[in-house]
Each structure stands twice: as structure tokens, then as C-alpha cells.
Amino acid sequence: YGSTLPAAYFFRAGFITTGNLIVLLAMSMKKRRNFKCNYVLLLVAGFCLLSCAAISCAENNNVHSTFAIFFFLLVGIFQLSVAFKLNQMKVLTIKQKKLKHTAAFAGTYVVTEILIVILMGIGVLDLPKHIILPSFEWSGVIVILFFLYYFGDYVGKENIEC
Numbered sequence: 001y002g003s004t005l006p007a008a009y010f011f012r013a014g015f016i017t018t019g020n021l022i023v024l025l026a027m028s029m030k031k032r033r034n035f036k037c038n039y040v041l042l043l044v045a046g047f048c049l050l051s052c053a054a055i056s057c058a059e060n061n062n063v064h065s066t067f068a069i070f071f072f073l074l075v076g077i078f079q080l081s082v083a084f085k086l087n088q089m090k091v092l093t094i095k096q097k098k099l100k101h102t103a104a105f106a107g108t109y110v111v112t113e114i115l116i117v118i119l120m121g122i123g124v125l126d127l128p129k130h131i132i133l134p135s136f137e138w139s140g141v142i143v144i145l146f147f148l149y150y151f152g153d154y155v156g157k158e159n160i161e162c
Contacts, residue, residue, distance in 0.1 A: 004058075008056060011053075011056075012053045012056075015049055015050070015052055015053030016050060016053045018049060019046045019047070019048075019049035019050035019052075019053060020046070020050070021046075022042055022043075022045055022046030022049060023042075023043060023046035023047065023050075025042060025046075026039045026040070026041075026042035026043035026045075026046060027039075027043070029042065038077075038078055038081045041074045041075075041077055041078040041081070042074070042075070042078055044070070044074055045070070045071050045074035045075050045078070048067045048068070048070045048071035048074065049067075049071050051063075051067040052064055052067045052068050052071065055067070068137070069114055069117060069118070072110050072113065072114050072140055073110075073111065073114045075110060075144055076106070076107045076108075076109075076110030076111035076113075076114065077107070077111065078107075079103045079104075079106045079107030079110065079144075079147050080103065080104065080107035080108070080111065081107075082099065082100075082103040082107075082151065083100050083101075083103035083104035083107060086099060086100035086103070087100060087104075095150070095153060095154055096154065098150050099150040099151060099153075099154045102146060102147050102150045102151075103147055103150075103151070105143075106143045106144065106146060106147035107147075109139075109140070109143050110140050110143060110144065113136045113139075113140050116132075116136070117132075117133070117136060120132065
């Protein structure tokens with residue numbers, strides 16, 4: 001879907017737009033006191049997504065897959081870091097509790113997917129790649145969007161730093 005024309009144009013445009021938005025989110029978080037360390041995770045993840053747009057799987061699958069794996073891994077680690085920071089707070093609002101649970105679930109899900117893909121890549125797991133990889137890719141995107149819904153609500157409306 002990302003290498004055949006004309007679908008490739010829409011696919012790459014979406015990756016470029018999303019990658020740039022992730023970079024902008026990371027840059028805006030840089031100013032927040034408690035995100036000074038882990039905003040770099042999102043910044044690099046955004047550049048990984050932009051790299052996925054520049055190189056399709058048909059052009060060079062190894063390079064494309066490497067950037068995709070790093071994108072998902074960095075976003076998963078960021079999600080887990082948000083859950084960890086919220087877990088350290090003594091009193092949480094309902095929105096903060098929802099975000100904590102969503103971040104913990106999403107981060108665990110995405111990082112587990114990446115570990116399975118790595119185990120498949122080194123030959124420990126023998127699973128059908130043509131089924132597993134697209135399933136992980138799309139379910140991972142859905143889980144990330146689910147997290148972003150609560151994260152955006154938390155950061156945007158409450159204007160509270162994590």
C-alpha cells in the first residue's frame with residue numbers, strides 16, 4: 001500500500017504530515033519542565049517516521065523496517081515514561097488516571113509488538129510475516145492514537161505538566 005502508485009502519494013503525505021506533527025509536539029514539550037528528558041524520544045521518533053516516508057519498503061525494506069521499528073519503540077518508551085511519571089504522583093484526577101492506564105497499556109502493547117518483531121527477525125519466532133507485520137503495524141497505530149487522545153486532552157485542556 002505504501003509503494004504502489006497512486007496510493008504511495010497518500011501514504012507518504014500522511015507519514016510526512018504525521019512525522020512533522022510529532023516533531024512539533026516534541027519541540028513544544030521541550031519547554032515543559034518535566035519533559036526535558038523524554039521529549040527527545042518523540043523528536044527522534046518523528047524523524048524516524050519521516051524517514052519511513054522517504055524510503056518505502058519496496059525501495060529498501062531493511063532501511064524502511066529499521067526506521068519503523070525505532071519509531072514504534074521510541075513511542076512505546078515515551079508512553080511508558082508518561083505512565084511512570086503519573087504513577088509517581090500521589091493524587092490523580094480522573095483524567096490523569098485514564099491517561100496513566102492508557103499510557104501503561106499502550107506502551108506495553110507497542111514495546112511487546114517490537115520485541116516479537118525483533119524475535120521474528122533473528123529467527124527465534126517463526127511466524128508468518130505477511131500477516132503479523134501488517135497486523136502489528138495497524139494495531140500499533142490504533143493504540144498510539146488511543147493514547148494520544150488522552151494525552152492531548154490531558155496536556156491541552158488541563159494545562160498541567162506531567
